[in-house]
Amino acid sequence: MVTPADAASPRIATPAAADRRYVLTLGCPDQLGIVARISSFLAEIGGWITEAAYHSDADSGWFFTRQAVRADSVAIGLDEVRTRFAEIAAQWGPHTDWQVTDTGEQKSVVLLVSKESHCLTDLLGRADRGELPATVSAVLGNHPDLRELTERFGVPFHHVPFTGPDGKSGARARRAAFDQVEAIVDGYRPDAVVLARFMQILPPELCEAWNGRAINIHHSFLPSFVGARPYHQAFARGVKLIGATCHYVTADLDDGPIIEQDVTRIDHTDTVPDMVRQGRDIETLVLARGLRWHLEDRVLVRGRKTVVFN
Template sequence: MSAASTEDHRYVLSLGCPDRTGIVARISTFLAEVGGWIVEAAYHADADTGWFFTRQAVRASSVDMSIGELRERFAAVAAELGPETEWTVSDTGERKRVVLLVSKEAHCLHDLLGRAAGGELPADICAVIGNHRDLEAVTRQHGIDFHHVPFPKDPAERGPAFEQVRELVDAHDPHAVVLARFMQVLPSELCEHWAGRAINIHHSFLPSFVGARPYHQAFARGVKLIGATCHYVTAELDAGPIIEQDVIRVDHADEVADMVRQGRDIEKLVLSRGLRWHLEDRVLVHGRKTVVFS
């Protein structure tokens, strides 16, 4: 948690593998051998899938080797845990990179820019890409590049625009591509290409109200709470693994415009929480679901 200054940076190990006896012992013994002072440790054994997940953070200063050597040595441990094991070791002292995709709605962009400026987001926002120019000025005020990529009205003709977006995004090799109310459905090849890195905020409590105009759908149904969902983007619309959700109470006096206004606050909170957890390697995806060590 808190700020990751280079003085007290941490090495963060995230891992998922088939569950069996002795995994915690194997990993923690390794960490002890390299001198790692554990400041955060979380585990989850998933009875449903028989999978084991862990995230551990050690003080970098307690480990007497480079992160490269640490990774090399841990690779041998991971190999013992089986060929399906997936793991990463990251350094909180290395800034992560984020690219934002936006359209006309300002609130999520404005919120993330403010959090980044305040040092709350453990990443740099490298670029903002918009299919409209509405959010260019506010982006540039924060000293961040804005790229305008116009999208044709006909969905069938958007291929070149998406290709341009892809190139602009990939130039930064970002840890997260955030669809901050981008309002465009990514083609499946981009979903695949950015798998595990593309994060969307959907303005409903999924799986309710998939697709367009969810506040209108919520108003028509007469629900008493509205919500927002932060999830990884997959080829199936609004069906990717959910990272975070939250809701706010509404009542009969709230018209669609009121729901839109109140919903913005939930969208901002849910997106910023989900993104921060993703950037801190707290989110492990398994199938259609996530483990979140928040």
Template sequence: MAHSYRLVVSCPDQVGIVSRVSGFIAAQGGSITEANQHSDLATGRFFMRYEIRFASSVDDEILRIAFAPIAETFSMDWAFHDTQRRKRIVLMVSRASHCLVDLLYRWKAGELDCDIPCVISNHEDLRDLVEWHGIDFHHIPVPAADKTHAFEETQQRIEAARADAVVLARYMQILPPSLCERYADRVINIHHSFLPSFAGARPYHQAYERGVKLIGATCHYVTQELDAGPIIEQDVHRISHCHTAQDLVRFGRDIEKTVLARGLRWHLEDRVLIHGNKTVVFA
């Protein structure tokens, strides 16, 4: 039975990497069905992503042991991802439902190849919607006075769910540094502005006040510095003087939905490689 892997590599650039890696794959009987490479001239770093199909089932462990010497030669950060193993994604939401409705639709329609073990929210509002999809819903209130316990419980839920990644689908709370660090490069946020413009609170109202002619949304990995992590995807929508701040919020919901869905899909397919505070996206 056919078996597919994704090989993702980043390492210092030098002559011969592609030759060695593609030679290895051919030797293992693998066929490269999609290939992406990028050489960053500014930093001298090389990035690659291969989709590889083997005609019959392959043992992960053997593949990894066989590849390790090549990886060492080139000082690679690397991973083989078995495409049959679906990533486990925990969604976190607050009260606004648009991103959640959108992600659950896509998940149900097969556009997002992942499991969703649970949804965590600081409000009860979206329980019905989540449970209608057959997904567990955990209500963890986050009292302004003391958020410590809430985030401890949150972390326990995430770990109990054996989450590969966490998606903040308009969660509206700032995660504590410990959680950011514990899930570094694995927490995806949607920010409702075209970053770096209008970081922080009420970005649509900031945009309205400034009189910009396009508004946007940004999907990025969460780091300890607010709204400053590596950007995965962005998009914009044209507005005019006719539109109120409320209209901006409404248009923005549509951008947020599509930008987050694209960013998550790419993450699930191992298309996003982090490079310092930037990303390489093999979309």
């Protein structure tokens, strides 16, 4: 088995000095003066703003923002930036959620797969071309089918069977398998754990451990057709649109906060295989967009909803 320490470093696009950014994201109770205070803080530290996005949610009374500044314009270190901003954020209440990240720090992704290859192929290709702002550190499959494809890109593949020594599946075998999955994945300390058509339901404790990092692609325009065989469900209902949904994983099946969705039109002449083929195209695009926005800190979560500054 290849371990995280043994793995070669796949290709990643590293930002040039002038392209490196510090990214500030914030969610807090909406109130007077938030934008002015953030702007003053960034000016005080010499921050050259390259992006600024805001959203005030009238229903929840919550304010969201994402700010990006040129890292080379800031005279102090990132730790001091965080320390100083923490003092400011404290005035907006104990539930304020914020972070400052550095695009110069390499991020890591681990992909979980079964037998379907289209999402895996797309993400490996994007990472290999330097189009994904992270390293695909490893791929883990509950079947060995996608090992050759994965290793072709120089990425380590881990096979974790969900059957016991007797070849049978069951609660004990699944628990042992997920314990192994957790140990392998956590060994890479990933910023995102992507269920790229991983046809297993994560146990609640893993959903909690990977909260805000586990991302799933569901081959349906949620909340319609939750669970297995959504294209067959859609065909039986005679729908005219099919789609895909990229969302965060929670203990409630296919009910996590939605990051991205898209659809394509079909008609009565399309068979289930036609719908599956067209759906795969949407799945790859939706997953790639959602993962990129997550890695770029463009997704802010509040309860069951997201604000996506894309």
